Amino acid sequence: MVNILAERLKNDEPLDRKKFRKGAYRLYIETYGCQMNVADSEVVLSILNEAGFGLTDDYKSADLILINTCAIRDNAEQRIFNRLNEFKHLKKRNKSLLIGIIGCMAERLKEKLVEKEKLVDLVVGPDAYRSLPDLVEEAESGQKAINVLLSREETYAEISPVRLSKNGVSAFVSIMRGCDNMCSYCVVPYTRGRERSRDPITILSEVQDLIDNGFREVTLLGQNVDKYNWNNGMVNFAKLLAMTAELDPDLRVRFSTSYPQDMTDEVLHTIAKYDNICKYIHLPVQSGSTAILKKMKRGYTREWYMDRIRAIRTIIPECAISSDFITGFCNETEEDHQETLSIMKWVGFDYSYMFKYSERPDTYAAKRLPDDVPEEVKSRRLKEIIELQNQLSLESNRRDVGGIFKVLVEGESKKSSDRLFGRNSQNKVIVFDKQNAEIGDYVIVKVNDCSSATLLGEIIRFK
Numbered sequence: 001m002v003n004i005l006a007e008r009l010k011n012d013e014p015l016d017r018k019k020f021r022k023g024a025y026r027l028y029i030e031t032y033g034c035q036m037n038v039a040d041s042e043v044v045l046s047i048l049n050e051a052g053f054g055l056t057d058d059y060k061s062a063d064l065i066l067i068n069t070c071a072i073r074d075n076a077e078q079r080i081f082n083r084l085n086e087f088k089h090l091k092k093r094n095k096s097l098l099i100g101i102i103g104c105m106a107e108r109l110k111e112k113l114v115e116k117e118k119l120v121d122l123v124v125g126p127d128a129y130r131s132l133p134d135l136v137e138e139a140e141s142g143q144k145a146i147n148v149l150l151s152r153e154e155t156y157a158e159i160s161p162v163r164l165s166k167n168g169v170s171a172f173v174s175i176m177r178g179c180d181n182m183c184s185y186c187v188v189p190y191t192r193g194r195e196r197s198r199d200p201i202t203i204l205s206e207v208q209d210l211i212d213n214g215f216r217e218v219t220l221l222g223q224n225v226d227k228y229n230w231n232n233g234m235v236n237f238a239k240l241l242a243m244t245a246e247l248d249p250d251l252r253v254r255f256s257t258s259y260p261q262d263m264t265d266e267v268l269h270t271i272a273k274y275d276n277i278c279k280y281i282h283l284p285v286q287s288g289s290t291a292i293l294k295k296m297k298r299g300y301t302r303e304w305y306m307d308r309i310r311a312i313r314t315i316i317p318e319c320a321i322s323s324d325f326i327t328g329f330c331n332e333t334e335e336d337h338q339e340t341l342s343i344m345k346w347v348g349f350d351y352s353y354m355f356k357y358s359e360r361p362d363t364y365a366a367k368r369l370p371d372d373v374p375e376e377v378k379s380r381r382l383k384e385i386i387e388l389q390n391q392l393s394l395e396s397n398r399r400d401v402g403g404i405f406k407v408l409v410e411g412e413s414k415k416s417s418d419r420l421f422g423r424n425s426q427n428k429v430i431v432f433d434k435q436n437a438e439i440g441d442y443v444i445v446k447v448n449d450c451s452s453a454t455l456l457g458e459i460i461r462f463k
């Protein structure tokens with residue numbers, strides 16, 4: 001591509017980027033990390049489509065490779081460095097290929113990425129995606145192009161994301177950006193900047209657009225959705241949920257992530273009130289020990305968290321609950337670890353994401369607290385919580401055997417083309433025989449069997 005570009009420049013022809021590219025420039029984009037990054041990649045695609053880039057699935061034929069990165073743990077970053085090395089040989093063959101690092105790692109490492117990773121041409125932080133077309137142009141001229149400015153306002157509010165998900169059934173919709181919580185272990189406030197909410201009109205019109213295009217499920221995304229706040233409380237998260245649910249009773253509404261300190265009963269009553277708001281809350285606790293929670297600067301105690309669980313169980317009895325855990329945080333004792341195991345049993349989480357503590361440079365914990373739990377202790381504790389969670393997930397799934405659920409069909413089962421899979425309101429994956437069902441249908445499924453990860457069932461009727 002740059003060869004053609006060079007030709008044009010040699011001939012001194014004025015460059016109309018938009019007209020010139022017309023999808024002829026091939027963009028390959030790879031996304032790591034959270035759902036928010038998936039949503040961001042769709043914004044990036046929209047911006048670059050406008051600038052004439054077309055998407056390719058084949059990185060070998062790409063003119064521009066972008067890696068949308070995650071910085072949350074060291075191993076996430078190592079994976080990306082490894083991937084970058086794999087792209088190295090492509091550069092040798094195709095001198096005009098551009099490679100860009102975007103997202104959280106770009107924001108964290110900034111110029112260092114260009115210095116350390118000589119093959120990186122672009123470094124673009126999560127609030128700077130509008131400048132991508134200009135940065136690409138800069139990189140094409142042989143300079144290293146960097147924009148890692150964070151913004152207090154940017155929400156990409158009016159940009160229509162170009163969907164990367166293939167199923168055409170479910171989509172992510174970003175409702176806010178950034179995070180002001182400042183948990184002591186977390187890099188996100190540094191990589192994604194200050195918390196800001198997106199204009200609800202633009203959120204609702206994006207969702208309406210998805211409905212008009214046949215989508216059946218949206219997940220409203222924010223680092224802490226409970227802090228959603230438009231116009232000094234005129235629209236809070238509960239109201240936004242209700243307005244989204246009212247757009248179409250056949251649209252499923254999900255959301256992530258909730259925060260124990262900020263999740264209100266008003267939100268819970270709204271979830272209970274609308275059939276189409278899914279009965280599933282991802283409410284990360286991180287640790288069951290109040291002493292550790294204090295060091296993590298989470299702003300709540302073990303008892304507070306348990307009170308929120310009681311509120312969920314009272315207001316939405318059929319609600320599924322999942323969590324995140326960090327093992328081996330600074331000064332974590334065996335007693336603290338036992339408290340984590342005990343809160344897991346007390347709640348009976350349906351599912352969890354579990355991690356070893358990874359110290360992140362520049363966070364409060366990195367500066368002030370010793371990363372003093374030995375690696376083998378972290379690993380052993382992680383193994384214990386994973387084993388317990390597997391047991392809890394299996395128990396939770398066994399309780400559903402014999403149950404009847406409304407399922408949104410999302411795709412073919414990976415193991416067999418005669419079977420489909422979808423999820424129930426509680427976010428559990430159910431696999432069942434196809435019959436005449438199609439992707440995007442709602443079907444009523446009776447569960448006959450399960451493993452710790454999946455429910456197995458049969459369609460008993462169509463909706």
Ligand code: 5AD
Nearest residue numbers: 185186284324325326355356357358
């Ligand atoms: N080390 C390990 N896990 C972390 N998380 C966030 N920061 C770290 C870290 N420094 C986990 C938390 C969070 C999830 C997205 O990632 O559990 O909820």
Ligand code: SF4
Nearest residue numbers: 033034070071072104
């Ligand atoms: Fe998402 Fe956090 Fe990873 Fe950034 S650092 S991609 S916000 S999980």
